[in-house]
Amino acid sequence: MTPVAHSISTADRASPPSLRARARHRHRLTHATRPSSRSPLQRRFARLGWLFASPALLVILAVTVFPILFSVIMSVSNVDVSGDGFRLDGLTGSNYSVLMGSDRWVHALVFTLLYTVGTVAVEVVLGTAVALVLERLTTGRGWMMALLLLPWSMITVISGELWNYIYNGVYGVLSVVLEPVLGHSVNVLGTPLLAGAAMGVADVWKTTPFVAIIVLAGLVMLPREVTEAARVDGASGWTIFWRVRLPLLRPTLAIAVLFRILQAFGVFDLPFVLTGGGPGNSTESLAMLGWRAMFQDLKFGPGAAVATSTAAIVLIGCLAFLKVFRSQVGNEEIGT
Template identity: 75%
Template sequence: MSADQAIHPPDLDNSPKKRGRSRSGTRSGLERSSARLGWAFASPALLLVAAVTIFPIVFSLIMSFSNVNVTGDGFSLSGFTGHNFSIVFTSDLWQHAIVFTTLYTIVTVIVEIILGTAIALVLERLTASRGWMMALLLLPWAIITVISAQLWSYVYNGVYGVLNVVLSPLNGGHDINVLGGSFSATAAMAVADIWKTTPFVAIIALAGLVMLPGDIVEAARIDGANAWTIFWRVRLPLLRPTLSIAVLFRILQAFGLFDLPYVLTGGGPGDSTESLALLGWKVMFNDLKFGPGAAVAASTAGIVLIACLVFLKVFRSQVGSEETA
């Protein structure tokens, strides 16, 4: 053995631990490289989302806290003020719109959850024809809301509408204008909304039913539980997370109600079917009051955000209590 070998012995530590460290270092480098490559590919889509989604939201929020002056070339922002929100919060139109939108959202979402779950239970029992039924079920959901609203306006028309042709003989031959009354117009909008969005809830509920563990249901059946007890005590609690996701999405969609009242009623009769989204559009583009219109949009977004946070907190607490139990 030479003196150099005695002073600097060869590295004989070829243990699995060291090999693991080297592999880990190589793997972490590959992961960082893959992450950078992934961000590079995703950056155009992220920039597009920021341009069409985040920027308008931020600009609308800035506009709601600014003095907006309409000029011949457009509008200009000056100063910082909360006057726009004071105008909105003290307006009877805003108060009515928030009550109407909230009640409409609650009623339609509850009905859609019940009908969607029932349809999902039926589809679960189908075998060969399930694919065809799901395709037919998704047709209303695939139709653009403006187009479906226009189709329903033909049904509700007080002169040549299908509903008028069917019900007018029962009314002594007189025409029935469903969209002419406050309650009937709201009910007509709710029916059109439920017809379109119930398939969405049904598909989500069906996915949750398919993923449920079959051994738990079989054990309950062996213990003598009937179908009703199995659904309420076993399947529905296990299906709650899936239905909660459907409820969350439907709250977000229903609270932004705009297409149906815009096409069917225009917010009427009077302002009885005027939602928050439609009110903001009217204030901003009909009355050219951009500051208060932006304040209506910002208040709507804030209400939806608070409602979603409360819903998620309640959902997490329920799931945590079930897991500890």
């Protein structure tokens, strides 16, 4: 343990049990001094707040909560499709049986998991590196941030078409550059492995700025005293980042990772525009599989089961991630 880490851990930080004890003590004091009931004016302001928030809550209920609940109901129902539409005819578990026995669903799940883990890991590393560079800029930081945000602000369909032009095997920029070197044209989107990697590159290019901005906000909020004390004690730049700043950045990185997992696991527009799920079904995500089942094959029950299972997997993953994150809050050891 470095001298600065030893001084921080012994003089400025209390052990986790004492922190929890003091938190419980403050909680008891707060509840002891809090009035037992609110005044009529406070209740009136609360009712007024709910009144003003009710239009937004109704919109959220109509466009978010109701479709989710209806999708769950549809996934456990017999759905009869006719020329007049569709109707629900009794409950059944056959939709999930078809789902679990489908090799296509398993492949889409594996691809979505690998795509999420790979892109999020690369984006966190690159975003942190970009944030460190932006933090050191004294002039022109605003212009650099504006240029950095251009890929992220671009609509995914447009960026997908842009990368589709780059990857095209006939007139694409990548093929023109690599053909003199390799001696033949390169059809990146025509090979399953290369098509998945090409999708990952396009996703990293677009969303790394999002991670960089979040990490930069966390870097700006870090206490300068800790870094200056480590520098005075003779710690190198890498040691300061790895043993001092990175542990303090855990909450910020957790937020960035959580947002990116939610976005990457539900990816639809990028493979839809860039590869169409191909070649074959090699780049078909869970979102694309559910869309094809419902709107191309008109299998509303299995399609709703795909959507519901995807939402359940994301929910379980996020809850597990938050549980691990909460268990580490307050237990960071600088310099370990």
